[in-house]
Amino acid sequence: MPLPLRVRRQMDRKLFAMGISRTGAKGTERGKTNDFFRFFSHHKSRPPLFDFQTGFFRIAQSRCEGRQSILNDGVDDLADLCGVRVSRVDRLLGMLDYQLVCRDGLYTFFHEHLRHAVQRRYAATNQSRKGALRRLAGYFRGLPVGERRAAEEPGAWLDAGRIDDLAEALGNRELLDYLWRNGRRYEVLGFWKEVREQRDVDIAEFYLSRLQDDEESETTSVLLYDTLGQLAIDLGDYPGAERLLKLGTNAAEVSSHADAERRSLQLNLGVTLREQAKWADAESLLGELLEEAESALGPDDPMVGRIIDALATVFYLRADYQAALDLFERAYEILRRNLGGDHPDTIYCELNIVA
DSSP states (O other): OOOOHHHHHHHHHHHHHTTOOTTOOTTSHHHHHHHHHHHHHHOOOHHHHHHHHHHHHHHHHHHHHTOHHHHHHHHHHHHHHHTSOHHHHHHHHHHHTTTEEEETTEEEEHHHHHHHHHHHHHOOSHHHHHHHHHHHHHHHHTSOSSHHHHHHHHHHHHHTTOHHHHHHHHTOHHHHHHHHHTTOHHHHHHHHHHHHHHSOOOHHHHHHHHHTTOOSOHHHHHHHHHHHHHHHHHTTOHHHHHHHHHHHHHHHHTOTTOHHHHHHHHHHHHHHHHHTTOHHHHHHHHHHHHHHHHHHHOTTOHHHHHHHHHHHHHHHHTTOHHHHHHHHHHHHHHHHHHHOTTSHHHHHHHHHHHO
16 A cells, blocks of 8 residues: 655655655656656555565665665565666665664654654643643634645644534634635535534524624625635535525625626525426526626636536426427536636536546
């Protein structure tokens, strides 16, 4: 099985210092080193993998114990098995001198041993560990919103068992927006899943109570409503999503700088109505939105393709299969031309055609 990511990263740093790369170009010595690691981590053939791992750790053990004769023969065998130069294998094993530690006759990586030692010293009991995590989460709560706080605070509250504080962190509009728009959307969903398993929380009411004293610009409020609506949809709270998206749509209609945000809100609202089997309302809303978007953006805009795809799904769920197929094919062509065949929106639309 592959080495843990943190172990591979430590190896990368050591190898980089020696001028070796795990991700070199094919056909070079750097590429051969990459092949060496790929063989070590992912080789599918059981007997060679068994031989390799046995030889590798026998050599590592010999080096740790200072048995030079076994080491010399083993390096040659290992290099032949992997198709790399002996010097490369020897450098790797030299690096492992600083990574391996023997505990009770078993060899493990030193950083893991160090982590457990620190934990035993400063957080020996579950209660002390949670106390340390609470202090850590409190520290991150005091930082400005950024990558470090986003990466650390919610998880620390969860690990500390402080569900109410986790919910409070998710209720911070600036932190939520940062998480949502910087590749942590599924982390947010996971955190909310944990919260809702232990607390009866109405997502819409939870966030609306925090927006009552909102002093941000209208456009910013519209963006937040869109984020909250998507969050509620992903959590399966369609009534809550409908409520949030309608409020966002109303806010967008009075803003002269939020046409794109309004269309996104209305599209998500149409999806929400569709998922609640409100077919007539969904068809009416999406049909009007499609007409407006074609007029404002042109018939070949990606947003037009997304609206057509959502409308086609309404027809499909109402068993009007021919109308749905025609719309799916039209949406697919628009998305493929604008976004390419490998874009997720294009792929999902193509899957709808196949279905």
